Amino acid sequence: QKTNQSCTLIATELEKHIADAHVLITTPFHPAYVSADRIRRGKNLELLLTAGIGSDHIELPAAAAAGLTVAEVTGSNTVSVAEDQLMRILVLMRNFLPGHHQAISGEWDLAGIAHRAYDLEGKTVGTVGAGRIGKLLLQRLKPFGCNLLYHDRLRVDAALEEELGAAFEEDLDAMLPKCDVVVLNMPLTEKTKGMFNKEKIAKMKKGVIIVNNARGAIMDTQAVADACKSGHIAGYGGDVWYPQPAPKEHPWRYMPNNAMTPHISGTTIDGQVSRTTQQAPSLASRYAPLANR
Numbered sequence: 001q002k003t004n005q006s007c008t009l010i011a012t013e014l015e016k017h018i019a020d021a022h023v024l025i026t027t028p029f030h031p032a033y034v035s036a037d038r039i040r041r042g043k044n045l046e047l048l049l050t051a052g053i054g055s056d057h058i059e060l061p062a063a064a065a066a067g068l069t070v071a072e073v074t075g076s077n078t079v080s081v082a083e084d085q086l087m088r089i090l091v092l093m094r095n096f097l098p099g100h101h102q103a104i105s106g107e108w109d110l111a112g113i114a115h116r117a118y119d120l121e122g123k124t125v126g127t128v129g130a131g132r133i134g135k136l137l138l139q140r141l142k143p144f145g146c147n148l149l150y151h152d153r154l155r156v157d158a159a160l161e162e163e164l165g166a167a168f169e170e171d172l173d174a175m176l177p178k179c180d181v182v183v184l185n186m187p188l189t190e191k192t193k194g195m196f197n198k199e200k201i202a203k204m205k206k207g208v209i210i211v212n213n214a215r216g217a218i219m220d221t222q223a224v225a226d227a228c229k230s231g232h233i234a235g236y237g238g239d240v241w242y243p244q245p246a247p248k249e250h251p252w253r254y255m256p257n258n259a260m261t262p263h264i265s266g267t268t269i270d271g272q273v274s275r276t277t278q279q280a281p282s283l284a285s286r287y288a289p290l291a292n293r
């Protein structure tokens with residue numbers, strides 16, 4: 001109910017002011033979807049600023065057609081997200097959540113946890129996307145003694161590849177069957193929307209762990225829920241959903257072995273400070289020249 005109230009409040013305030021606004025600042029966490037209709041009604045709009053990374057909640061072709069600048073705070077919370085991904089990998093690999101549930105519910109059933117708990121050492125971890133967050137994750141995984149793979153449109157330079165200790169996989173479909181853990185680190189675009197469907201998931205190892213802090217809509221929602229139910233996916237964790245806020249009946253809330261949360265991986269206090277301190281200069285650089293005229 002709290003979520004519904006705050007959604008309604010955001011929508012009402014946005015509708016009230018959109019006709020006057022020159023700058024619209026939105027976040028990917030609790031997005032005000034910037035539709036073509038809202039862009040049309042925002043007659044004074046000049047800048048759509050995403051306070052975070054990932055502007056897929058904005059209808060980009062409509063923004064471009066209206067001549068608007070769309071900007072985001074690149075790099076602002078990348079450490080927060082990479083650390084969170086590492087946490088979710090460990091939480092799922094070690095089967096931590098049922099153990100915690102036992103602790104708070106008065107149970108003591110070691111076998112009930114241990115039968116599906118593994119070490120991360122020696123496992124193959126592949127990231128789909130090795131941009132800012134993907135590279136930070138690979139750096140953090142290196143000391144765990146994993147076999148590290150990455151797939152991206154672009155290969156990182158040889159020196160960095162060696163430093164990361166990760167092997168490039170040009171063909172995603174060739175990488176997926178090798179991975180015990182798959183982490184998504186690419187943007188939601190027309191190309192990646194629904195990319196991880198039933199067929200793609202079937203190419204992965206039975207018992208794979210998937211961590212997706214990139215965007216919910218990169219996955220086929222029902223295919224993920226079905227594969228968790230069948231056990232093909234042994235664990236699915238992340239903080240991104242489609243749509244957001246996720247409705248109560250969203251199947252990922254109820255699928256087995258999930259380590260889902262609301263969209264919080266980039267909103268640590270450090271991530272928030274970094275986002276806001278980088279956002280102000282972004283606004284200032286656009287408007288200071290006008291103000292000084």
Ligand SMILES: NC(=O)C1=CN([C@@H]2O[C@H](COP(=O)(O)OP(=O)(O)OC[C@H]3O[C@@H](n4cnc5c(N)ncnc54)[C@H](O)[C@@H]3O)[C@@H](O)[C@H]2O)C=CC1
Pocket residue numbers: 052053054075077078081128129130131132133134151152153154185186187188191192213214215239240263264265266267
């Ligand atoms: N959950 C959260 O709080 C946050 C989520 N994100 C999400 O993570 C995504 C990645 O963030 P960054 O690493 O900062 O972005 P980035 O732009 O530095 O890296 C993205 C990488 O994905 C690659 N890529 C793009 N399309 C691809 C495709 N079709 N196939 C393979 N690789 C492809 C790019 O070449 C690039 O290397 C963002 O787009 C955003 O959606 C970002 C920050 C916070």
